[in-house]
Amino acid sequence: MAAPLEPQEKLDQIVQVIANNMVAEVCSIYVARAGDILELFATIGLNPEAVHKTNLRVGEGLVGEIAARGAPLNLADAQSHPNFAYRPETGEEIYHSLLGVPVIRAGRVLGVLAVQNVTRRTYTEEEVEALHVVAMVLAELVGSGALIDPDEVHRGTFAQGHPPKIDGLALSDGIAIGRVVLHEPRLEVTHLIADDEDAELSRLEAALEDLRISLDRMFESADLSLDDEHFEVLETYRMFARDRGWVEKIAGSIRGGLTAEAAVQRVQVENKIRMERVNDPYLRERLSDLDDLANRLIRHLMGLDEDLEELLPGEMIVVARNLGPAELLDYHQADLRGLVLAEGSPNGHVAIIARAMGIPVIGQVEGIVGLVDPGDRIIVDSGTSQVFLLPTEDIVAFYEEAIVAQERRKRAYVKHRQLPSVTKDGVDISLRINAGLVADLPQLDETGADGIGLFRTEFQFMVGATFPRLSAQRDLYARVIDAAGDRPVIFRTLDIGSDKDVPFLDRPREDNPALGWRAIRMGLDRPALLRYQLRALLAAAEDKPLHIMFPMVTEAQEFVTARSILDRELKRHARMDRNPPSDLQVGAMMEVPALIWQLDRFLPLIDFMSIGSNDLMQYLFATDRGNTILAGRYDVLSPSALTVLKQIIQKADAAGVPLSLCGEAAGKPLEAMALVGLGLRTLSMPPAAVGPVKEMIRTVDTGKLQNYLESLIGGLDHSLRAKLTDFARDHGVDV
Ligand code: PEP
Ligand code: MG
Secondary structure, three states: EEEEEEEEHHHHHHHHHHHHHHHOOOEEEEEOOOOOOEEEEEOOOHHHOOOOOOEEEOOHHHHHHHHOOOOOEEEEOOHHHOOOOOHHOHHHOOOOEEEEEEEEEEOOEEEEEEEEOOOOOOHHHHHHHHHHHHHHHHHHHHHOOOOOOOOOOOOOOEOOOOOEEEEEEEOOOOOOEEEEEEEEOOOOOOOEOOOOOOHHHHHHHHHHHHHHHHHHHHHHHHHOOHHHHHHHHHHHHHHHHOOHHHHHHHHHHHHHOEEHHHHHHHHHHHHHHHHHHHHOOHHHHHHHHHHHHHHHHHHHHHHOOOOOOOOOOOOOEEEEEEOHHHHHHHHHOOOOEEEEEOOOOOOHHHHHHHHHOOOOOOOOOOHHHOOOOOOEEEEOOOOEEEEEEEOOOHHHHHHHHHHHHHHHHHHHHHHOOOOOOEEOOEEEEEEEEOOOHHHHHHHHHHHOOOEEEEOOOHHHHHOOOOOOHHHHHHHHHHHHHHHOOOEEEEEHHHEEEOOOOOOOOOOOOOHHHHHHHHHHHHHOHHHHHHHHHHHHHHHHOOOOOOEEEEEOOOOOHHHHHHHHHHHHHHHHHHHOOOOOOOEEEEEEOOOOOOHHHHHHHHHHHHOOOOOOOOHHHHOOOOOOOOOOOOOOOOOOOHHHHHHHHHHHHHHHHOOOOEEEEOOEEEEEEHHHHHHHHHHOOEEEOOHHHHHHHHHHHHHHHHHHHHHHHHOOOOOOOOOOOHHHHHHHOOOOOOO
């Protein structure tokens, strides 16, 4: 495979080598082509004239059957097989035995590799295995697009036994069923060289003007409840269309003799090469915005700016390699059900906008663009981070029910939002939401939550184009406090680092970033960062209650230092004749196990504490919270984890320090039930979880639950999940 040969020559050699090694009279390679056809691409033993002429339909003949089933055939007497198809042009009838394996890549059959012998022989397991290995290597060659047009690759049927679902990364929550709309079929620029430079320059000018007008129109009509942050994202994008550097480069290429569309494409290619080299996620996003704009400009130049909406089916799921935020807005929002991206990251602008629109998105779905055809039925499930291609009716029915149930529950929760969050035996449980953006604020009223238990301030830093100025920080905090009214808001200071990267902050490369320089550690080492944030918080909360919480505190001394920085800021605030907060509460997150053994000395120093179970479990079980291989291996509902939580709860209660839990566990009804059983009375969770958790609260009896948990917590179980589920069922608790 490594030999410096043309792809076809490689195939010719491969069949030769295999035939020699397996002492087979025939070795052939078929490649799947558009229209479910298998074309003979190389052979030893069959008539060489048949190469590139013999075509079998998938399902036709033995080779077709191998492709259709996606499974090997090992036959001593091939001709007696009912599916044997006689092809006179290949001279096939004199061979008796056949061994064929499918060439599979990413679940799709790309071709078939087969050997045949004159004698009736059964091929050994080793031979079957060897052929599989060669087929695997062949799959890479075909998949690379070296043999057939890349657009044709992967278009074959799915291999049986390979469930047509692909894993990705959930970038925006929800479930959707729809039909594939392949984003932006490739633009083919055929007219490259121009005679009249001036004419091309004026075409460019006119197309740019059209582009700007259409962008303006699009943003004005965007039916979004976008806050400033999101709007800024779109605004930046619109500014690119006016970027002189970009326009000048294109004009330069026109002066070099290219047509306007070829010039745009040339600059686009250059930009793409840069994109490949750039590691910085922020810059990559900007460069992909430019890529998006270039495509738009070419469409205008080619007169292709037809109304996308008219071309699209009712329930669409857009599939793309990547997408710009404006491109997403191009699709009629009422018809758009979901988005699947081969690339994409949680911080990407398209993900941020999709979340604001409430559209589920799965990103990092490798090879997705090549795996689907327009109009294919497809399911997006953020719960499992999976995309189902061509799902069976059973799967569709299952998901249809899930969607109906989800909608029904949503409606029911809206109705229940005014109901108190009280258990059957009369215990009040405070339910709060986790938030981070202005867009989350309406959720306070929509869910009926009684406060923001965790405001992740780093989100403002993650989505912004530049470091947020003091005034921008202050304005955001003031808006949050305003929106919350009488309800408390717990502002957590910057928790940057590990998986939460901020593009404009230079951080060292770390082998174990989750154990690295993050959160309060960074704040203490870069006190200006922390000081500015505290200053902004104090400015936003004059005469109002203010809760400040420090993340990832590992030892009491860190809190003492952070608190002293806050005290200095308070003094400065007073010196400037500003009013202090009406009530200042300073707390910490319990996320690092070491702090548990310092609680006796630590608790008297703080006004409140919140358990960050996401990180606490990660450190407790030595298990990266983002590692999918280990996801589900350890359980927060295990006796050990629950024992630790119980100890923390008891210590906090004894010290009279208000305690809450704001990790993901609080938002899952079963987990939340266990937490209430352990004695927690305040939970903070993603807004969508408030309804389901309140249902649970209103149907549980804490007394019975507590006794039951006590009896289990000392056991040897890997997890108490099953037992707690039984308890919920037996006692009518709605989890
Ligand atoms: C946690 O660790 O549980 C937590 C709430 O913080 P984050 O998820 O933001 O790290
Ligand atoms: Mg955390």
